Amino acid sequence: MIFFILHVLLYPASNGYNSYFDKDEKSIGGLKNPPKVSKELYNVALIFDLIALVLGLLISYWFVLFLFVYGLVSKAYSHPAVRLKKYPILGWIAAGVFQGYFTVLMLALGLSEEGIQVIFQMKVQCAAILSTLLLFGSYPMTQVYQHEEDAARGDRTISLILGIAGTFHFTGLFFSFSVSMFIWFFLTFYSLTEGLIFGLALSPVLVFFSLWYLKMRKDPSKADFENTMRLNLISAICLNGFFAWLMFV
Numbered sequence: 560m561i562f563f564i565l566h567v568l569l570y571p572a573s574n575g576y577n578s579y580f581d582k583d584e585k586s587i588g589g590l591k592n593p594p595k596v597s598k599e600l601y602n603v604a605l606i607f608d609l610i611a612l613v614l615g616l617l618i619s620y621w622f623v624l625f626l627f628v629y630g631l632v633s634k635a636y637s638h639p640a641v642r643l644k645k646y647p648i649l650g651w652i653a654a655g656v657f658q659g660y661f662t663v664l665m666l667a668l669g670l671s672e673e674g675i676q677v678i679f680q681m682k683v684q685c686a687a688i689l690s691t692l693l694l695f696g697s698y699p700m701t702q703v704y705q706h707e708e709d710a711a712r713g714d715r716t717i718s719l720i721l722g723i724a725g726t727f728h729f730t731g732l733f734f735s736f737s738v739s740m741f742i743w744f745f746l747t748f749y750s751l752t753e754g755l756i757f758g759l760a761l762s763p764v765l766v767f768f769s770l771w772y773l774k775m776r777k778d779p780s781k782a783d784f785e786n787t788m789r790l791n792l793i794s795a796i797c798l799n800g801f802f803a804w805l806m807f808v
Contacts, residue, residue, distance in 0.1 A: 561669045572607035573633035580637040624664040651717040659691030698734025723782045760801035
């Protein structure tokens with residue numbers, strides 16, 4: 560139920576709502592040529608949000624509150640009245656904290672029968688903090704090919720401020736640190752096996768990122784939509800593969 564609420568309702572609602580106000584004409588997310596947005600997209604996003612909240616009542620009232628807060632922050636990211644996206648540091652922090660730290664707490668709360676106190680456990684807090692660190696590094700890479708369009712809209716994203724090469728350096732630093740800390744996390748709360756396999760599982764991401772970086776140094780135009788989506792795909796396969804393995808060991 561939690562998987563359905565998040566991945567079929569809440570996340571698509573957030574994506575659709577932000578897309579409605581962004582009105583992207585060039586490549587965005589998983590779409591190389593995004594269609595023109597319409598009022599229907601806005602309405603469907605709100606309906607999905609409402610259904611998510613109603614179904615969340617089957618989990619707990621606390622879970623519904625977390626869903627509601629997440630929805631508000633995600634809307635503030637692109638809504639013209641607030642538009643966190645145009646503030647490079649604030650937008651970066653909001654995306655990293657709420658897609659990482661806040662979401663891990665929401666999941667722990669939804670999956671546990673212990674109530675709100677579960678989110679204060681050391682294991683949960685460490686996982687939440689490290690998830691945000693990982694997102695702090697990876698998030699700017701999702702903006703690296705959108706500099707021209709973001710600048711035209713007046714959105715000063717953190718990737719735009721860092722520049723193309725700076726975004727790669729920034730992501731490499733945060734990614735390396737967060738992965739090493741995640742290995743520590745699995746060594747501490749699980750075992751040496753989980754820690755080593757986590758590092759091994761993410762090694763393809765490091766290899767692709769390094770090769771892409773070398774190409775970008777020779778030709779900055781290689782910081783494009785296609786390579787960004789390849790990085791996202793490889794990261795998703797590696798991370799989901801690891802956690803799928805972790806579920807059954």
